[in-house]
Amino acid sequence: MAGMTMIEALRSAMDVMLETDPGVVVFGEDVGYFGGVFRCTAGLQKTYGEPRVFDTPINESAIVGLAVGMAAQGMKPCVEMQFADYVFPAYDQITQEAARLRHRSNQQFSCPMVIRMPTGGGIFGGQTHSQSPEALFTHVAGLKVVQPCNPYDAKGLLIASIEDPDPVIFLEPKRLYNGPFSGDHTAVSQGWKSHELGEVPDGHYAVPLGKARIHREGSAVTVLAYGTMVFVAEAAAKATGIDAEIVDLRSLLPLDLETIEASVRKTGRCVVLHEATKTSGFAGELIAVVQEACFYHLEAPILRVTGWDAPYPHAQEWSYFPGPERVARALETALED
Known part of the structure; x- marks a missing residue:
């Protein structure tokens, strides 16, 4: 058991799954060498190499399209959109391909993939870095949609999502990345609330999807x-x-x-x-x-x-x-x- 921020808990979940399941791959814009814009994937490429953790072009549709193809062939891609606002070029791939693959193939294929995306405002990111698009995905049959609020759940839900046989939209509230947030403007303008940590178990554990x-x-x-x-x-x-x-x-x-x-x-x-x-x-x-x-x-x-x-x-x-x-x-x- 260790104290972790949500960022560290998410990284731990990907680390656990990369280590235990050779079918898991992590990719997206700047997630490799740079470790992601919020550093959620920092160090993973160094540990697992470029074939398992790699950077992509700035092309969200291609990122998700590649993930759909990998998932259809039995791999378990965990991809990152730098911000939830950037997902819209890939909306067609998500809703028309990933969400429907199991049903349109009469169960011959499934699509075990996770799309991680930082969501919501609170970092003064402006209109194109602060949106909350969850309703656009909860309306789509065939998807699962998750949003944790603490490090323990973040790790357990991400592991459960990667292990799930169907596509999961994994929304990560940016205001909670570095610790619990008191809810008022003053606290955030002065920095995160003491960078408080959540107790997170080492190794593998899963928080079941669909349970409040x-x-x-x-x-x-x-x-x-x-x-x-x-x-x-x-x-x-x-x-x-x-x-x-x-x-x-x-x-x-x-x-x-x-x-x-x-x-x-x-x-x-x-x-x-x-x-x-x-x-x-x-x-x-x-x-x-x-x-x-x-x-x-x-x-x-x-x-x-x-x-x-x-x-x-x-x-x-x-x-x-x-x-x-x-x-x-x-x-x-x-x-x-």
Whole structure:
């Protein structure tokens, strides 16, 4: 057991899988010699050589197309998009090829590949380095979509994703790369919160896909969140003193309906958070699921706190994010009825 940041935990997961499975390869833009723009793959090429960890041209469609071909032939590619914003040239390959390969081949082929991508804002990266596109992938049958919020889950989920027989979109919240985040602008403007580490086991372990985690027990209201928003919700609950139960979804597709339903039926109230824009965001799907399964248990309308319906505003980045103040108001409103 060792203390690790999320970056170190992700690197450890790839190290474990490269060492134990000769079919695993890691590639993408600058992931080899340079170790990736966030250094997630630092040192892996030196350990395993260029045939296993290699750089690619700046061509996302080619990166994913190569991964699909490798996966169809039994390899297990783990590829990196430098930022989630860069994935769109490869969207056709992901949705029309990777997601459909098992079904269109009548089970003759599968596509065991992982596409890692840093997601969300908080590093002053502007419009083309800060988007949260998870809803575009949860809408695609045949994909799995994962977003961890702590180092332990990051390593275990990435190992499970690499071992999964189908394509996994692995979203990594950039604001959590170097440690838990308190949720307020001041803390981040002064640096990450003490670079706190998470306890991460050495060697191989897997966190199953499709299983949520109760981040904080509570009885007054359920908060459904993932990634950075888990800690924003926690900050809001502490600030208000509201006994909120925070469910860290971890896996967006498949979704852990059992854990969600049990929590909402217990509290009778629900608030949903995400950093992406509101319209057609993943919160809408979560609200529909809760309403369908828990209608007669609800004591108040389901609320959502999200980003604005606007292009990512670099200058107003911290107003755009659902912060603790906005979440606190939603928690208080949920308890009014």
